[in-house]
Amino acid sequence: MKGVKPLIIAGIVAASAAVHANDLNKVIDKSSEITKSAAQSQTKIDKIADSMQGRLQQFKTLNKEIDGLAVYNAQLTKQLNNQIAEMQSMNLSMDQVSIIERQITPLMMRMITGLEQFVLLDVPFLKDEREKRLTSLKAMMERADITSSEKFRRVLEAYQVEVDYGRTIEAYSALLEVNGKEREVDFLRIGRLELIYLTRDSKLAGSWDTQTKTFAALPDSTISQINKGLRIARKQLAPDMLTLPVHAAR
Structure with a gap:
């Protein structure tokens, strides 16, 4: 009977050790799960942090673009205002040109008539050439495909030719x-x-x-x-x- 007790004690110890080993494995497994869960949480945190950093960078970039657009819009507004002012000035000039055109046509007719009278009373040199020039001027005044400015230029040119005759x-x-x-x-x-x-x-x-x-x-x-x-x-x-x-x- 004395030999049986040590065996019982050894069995209890072995059983106790087995229980402890089983609990330890559970603890280790639980710890592994916790570690794995923590790692997954850290990964999620890192992803969230990266996402927030990216969004912050995108926000800063958008702010810079908004500032640039504000400057660009301000410049466009100035240009638009200048163009509106220029258009108003052009409209005023066009109105004035219309008034001048209405006045310049009678003036050119009087100039041609005066030139014709001058040639008639002048020394009769180059009669055919000078009469042909006058006839051309009269025909030109009836043409709609010639601008008023070109008509006026030709009338002045005819006057210049007559002036040059006097010094050649x-x-x-x-x-x-x-x-x-x-x-x-x-x-x-x-x-x-x-x-x-x-x-x-x-x-x-x-x-x-x-x-x-x-x-x-x-x-x-x-x-x-x-x-x-x-x-x-x-x-x-x-x-x-x-x-x-x-x-x-x-």
Whole structure:
């Protein structure tokens, strides 16, 4: 019986150890579950933290975009206001242009009429060319495909041509009735001071008399000077002094 007690005690101890081992395993398993759960919670926390950080960064980016858009909108507002002011100014200018156009057309008509009267009373040089220019101006005024500004430019151009005649010397050929017979002659125009003709055979010459409105015959002594003047006008001689009678200045 003495030998049985130690066995019983050993069995109890073994059983107790087994119980303790089983409890320990449960504790370890529970601890593992807790650790695993904590790890999963940490992962969720990390994801939430990352998400919050991303949202915070996105919020900051959006704020910067909003600030940029505010500046851009302010600039657009200024540009829009400037464009509105410019449009108002253009509308006012267009109204003024319409008024000017209504006034400038009668002015151009009067200018053409005045130019026509001037040519009629002037020394009769280049008659065909000057009459053709006037006819062209009159026809131009009836055309709708030419702007008022272009019409005015051409009228002023015609005036400028007439002004230039008064300070230039020119030689040209044309037909003229001399002693009742139409002949080809050379004309020498010295500004508006003198208009002289010389027949091709250099035998007859005359100058325009503003008093009688006819050509007056010139003496043979002037023919050499007329020929010299013609050559100067044609740039065949250098400019030089001419001795000629003056009728146009009377």
